[in-house]
Amino acid sequence: MILDDNHPMEIRKRSSWWFLLPILFSLVGGIIAYFIIKEDDPRKAKNCLYLGIILAVIPIVIIVIPILIGVTLLPNFPVMHNTHYM
Secondary structure (H helix, E strand, O other): OOOOOOOOOOOOOOOHHHHHHHHHHHHHHHHHHHHHHOOOOHHHHHHHHHHHHHHHHHHHHHHHHHHHHOOOOOOOOOOOOOOOOO
């Protein structure tokens, strides 16, 4: 598409249903939604990508980081206690 003063880039408003992709498929859905709608609605495309990234990071923060520091939400989950370094 040629962009100049006489022919500005036309931005088509895309449906908010595109936010279902990152909600349902996390990061992968955000990436798919971004590449499909980035030409028509760049702002919504970036927001879909950001939502996918945020929804991918939340489980890491809730599950992986507590396990790494020795805290768990499940009482019988094996966690390494009393580890000593040489």
